[in-house]
Amino acid sequence: MIGKKTFLVAGIAIALIIAAMAPFIASSNPDGLESAFFGIFGAKELEGSTLDEEMAGAAEEEVTAITGNEFSFNSPFPDYSIGGLAKSGETAAVIIGTLLVLGIALGLSRIVTRKE
């Protein structure tokens, strides 16, 4: 059993350590959904490991044609990157995101639970 303050500080420290390490240890392989998508659209074998980049691009155009959902949006830090910065930018992006989620969760919880 540790104190309230220690728990809070330790929790935030663990989240920030994971955030800082994430860009260095994260795999750039497609995730489960992307891998299924590339497999089904012929850019990759479902149980194979090589991705055909050209076919992958064609698959993305093909799926947009199927669903007709052409919505696109330029996020400020696409794929957890900061323009012009390499790994340090990615670390900064994930840390910024972690702190932002922490702040929003604290703020929203306080507002929602406020008793009149």
Place this chain on the structure above:
Amino acid sequence: MHIPDAFIPLPQAGVYWIIALIFIALALRWARKELSEEKIPLVAILAAGIFAIQAVNIPIPWGTSGHMMGAALAAIVLGSPFAAVFILTLVLIVQGVLFGDGGLTVMGANIINMGVIGGFVGYYSYRGFYPIFKSPYAPAFIAGWLSLFIAALACAVEMALAGTFPLGLGLFSMGLYHAVIGIIEGGITASAIYLIATARPDIMANTEGVPV
């Protein structure tokens, strides 16, 4: 498992948003009624930790990778599936808007899969398996694994409804990859519960399940 915009037609994406908004409203009601002031730091730490760990894509076989979802963990620690909806919605909004991770028009579907299905499957499978094992760790592992696996199958069904994946092949491939990624989910869920229960047994929701 973050669905991008192009994978679901707009009308269907709208339906998922409406369903998601109902669960978000219920999650806000849960927070207003059930969330005590002393648990607010725990909610914030879980949200931040889940955001951070979702950035860690761990390689699995077949040239694929996956990351933890965190819904089962949030639901078990805070004692309600709505806690997972509350936390995962915040995480998904920040991921989608700031980092382009998961689409915006389809965010309702992502909230349903990772927050609602992940949270409900995680919470109720933990509650269901607890009496069998009489210890929190094996049920937490199973809850983590099942929450991710079932959410992935739901995602495959949505892809089939969208016309993006054929149903059988979608279920097979999503099931195959996420059966492996689920081991990561289960392992981290059980480990995190061990850490939280050791550090602060008083704030764990399911105190009957935690040896002090």
